[in-house]
Amino acid sequence: LDDNLAKLDALLVRFRKDGIRNRINGQDVGGALGRFQTISPIDKSVICDVARGDAGDIDDAAQAAHAAFADWRDMPARQRKSILLNVAAAIESRAEEIALCECHDTGQALKFMSKAALRGAENFRYFAAQIESARDGRNLPSPTLMNITTRTPIGPVGVITPWNTPFMLSTWKIAPALAAGCTVVHKPAEDSPLTARLLVEIAEEAGLPPGVLNTVNGFGEDAGKALTEHPLIRAIAFVGESRTGSLITKQGADTLKRVHLELGGKNPVIVFDDADLDRALDAVIFMIYSINGERCTSSSRLLVQDSIRETFEARLIERVNRIKVGHPLDPATEVGPLISKAHFDKVTSYFETARQDGATIAAGGTLPDDTGYYVRPTLFTHATNAMRIAREEIFGPVLTSIPFSSEDEALQIANDTPYGLTGYVWTNDLTRALRFTDRLQAGMIWVNSENVRHLPTPFGGVKASGIGRDGGDWSFDFYMEQKHIGFAT
Numbered sequence: 001l002d003d004n005l006a007k008l009d010a011l012l013v014r015f016r017k018d019g020i021r022n023r024i025n026g027q028d029v030g031g032a033l034g035r036f037q038t039i040s041p042i043d044k045s046v047i048c049d050v051a052r053g054d055a056g057d058i059d060d061a062a063q064a065a066h067a068a069f070a071d072w073r074d075m076p077a078r079q080r081k082s083i084l085l086n087v088a089a090a091i092e093s094r095a096e097e098i099a100l101c102e103c104h105d106t107g108q109a110l111k112f113m114s115k116a117a118l119r120g121a122e123n124f125r126y127f128a129a130q131i132e133s134a135r136d137g138r139n140l141p142s143p144t145l146m147n148i149t150t151r152t153p154i155g156p157v158g159v160i161t162p163w164n165t166p167f168m169l170s171t172w173k174i175a176p177a178l179a180a181g182c183t184v185v186h187k188p189a190e191d192s193p194l195t196a197r198l199l200v201e202i203a204e205e206a207g208l209p210p211g212v213l214n215t216v217n218g219f220g221e222d223a224g225k226a227l228t229e230h231p232l233i234r235a236i237a238f239v240g241e242s243r244t245g246s247l248i249t250k251q252g253a254d255t256l257k258r259v260h261l262e263l264g265g266k267n268p269v270i271v272f273d274d275a276d277l278d279r280a281l282d283a284v285i286f287m288i289y290s291i292n293g294e295r296c297t298s299s300s301r302l303l304v305q306d307s308i309r310e311t312f313e314a315r316l317i318e319r320v321n322r323i324k325v326g327h328p329l330d331p332a333t334e335v336g337p338l339i340s341k342a343h344f345d346k347v348t349s350y351f352e353t354a355r356q357d358g359a360t361i362a363a364g365g366t367l368p369d370d371t372g373y374y375v376r377p378t379l380f381t382h383a384t385n386a387m388r389i390a391r392e393e394i395f396g397p398v399l400t401s402i403p404f405s406s407e408d409e410a411l412q413i414a415n416d417t418p419y420g421l422t423g424y425v426w427t428n429d430l431t432r433a434l435r436f437t438d439r440l441q442a443g444m445i446w447v448n449s450e451n452v453r454h455l456p457t458p459f460g461g462v463k464a465s466g467i468g469r470d471g472g473d474w475s476f477d478f479y480m481e482q483k484h485i486g487f488a489t
């Protein structure tokens, strides 16, 4: 821990001295609305000042992205590929710096953020590898025509990201957009702006031309809103809350914006009595208590079959009580502090909600004795799916356990939610797994596995969890236009 703190201190010197400025057309600029402060959730200290952008700053960035678009689009694919591979290599070489800053800014444990930084590099490497085929079309001949389809980059795009794993999520959107040939204006989350600054710096140093990636910091209601309304911005890739997703759809309506929305979840993990219970237990714990439970794909509702409920919950309680809560830079820490006071107040308010609704707080539900926004990993049992703790996205290390007796009942409970991002099914009955996954309302389902992301597969949700998919070729479908050309034969 001491070693990491010393390294972090050295890394923060520049942020303390210069703050974080917006990056537009390869230049550092201030924000028209002045500055705001980013706070570390570890001890509530001010990390640094951040430029607060407005509609004028967004306009400057959109103009820069527009001006840079033609050259970036027309740059030979091989040259763009080589720049993006350089970005991947540069991220790898600065992965420790990225991870340490991310932990300090978000409260996420280093144990998980060092992997997230490397996944950022992998996002660039994967989409760079697809560049040469991104524009490939299909020949769909008819009796009188040779029909060719091609794909061309849609134009400058806006990327709006949340605070939970900001670096990884930003690269997940920005890498395919750049690989498709689009230029980007990025509006990072106001609660965790540090690593977005590192990303634009790394990208420019690795050879990305000025104006191809621009970063405007600020709040959703001014910089974010202006980005979604800007006429030069052709599409918005958004990750965040469901209600913000609806706002963005409305704001983008006048300019007919294409939107991809990755939103919230209240994802079920269903454990049947014939499952491998040791593996299921590990996965249940990992999928709600890693990344502070501040994870859209977390399994926050445990649906456990009556016949095994008592033993499974007893083993769960014992494990949850052993989870190490602590300083995010301590390599042994599993759960760090929550992002902000507002989020801490929201998460902890559910302890009282659970009591009032008649659930049992079987583990946690209390605060460790610390100065930051820490909460103990929490498990609610004896819950029903009608309770608020089962219906609302808490977005913290808080799990709600609900019993079921039959497969039909499990399915009914699992689908009885406004959300539909992920689902996790644990059973050794293959026929049941096929039947169940076919009826489960979710964009992504894993059977006998925790969430294992494979970049070529589609990512996204149904219902209030989002619109659209990215991942693999789906990302290019979003950042590119399909064009049909018919040649008379």
Ligand code: NAD
Residues within 6 Å of the ligand: 160, 161, 162, 163, 164, 169, 187, 188, 189, 190, 218, 219, 220, 221, 223, 224, 225, 228, 239, 240, 241, 242, 244, 245, 247, 248, 251, 262, 263, 264, 265, 295, 296, 297, 393, 395, 421, 461, 465, 466
């Ligand atoms: P949020 O919606 O409050 O903010 C996300 C971003 O949107 C921020 O950059 C914010 O400034 C911006 N924003 C806010 N209002 C805006 C507006 N009117 N116009 C344009 N931009 C606006 O979300 P959050 O609290 O930062 O993140 C947590 C949420 O993100 C959770 O609901 C979580 O489930 C979701 N999330 C989803 C995924 C996914 O892939 N589905 C991944 C991570 C997080």
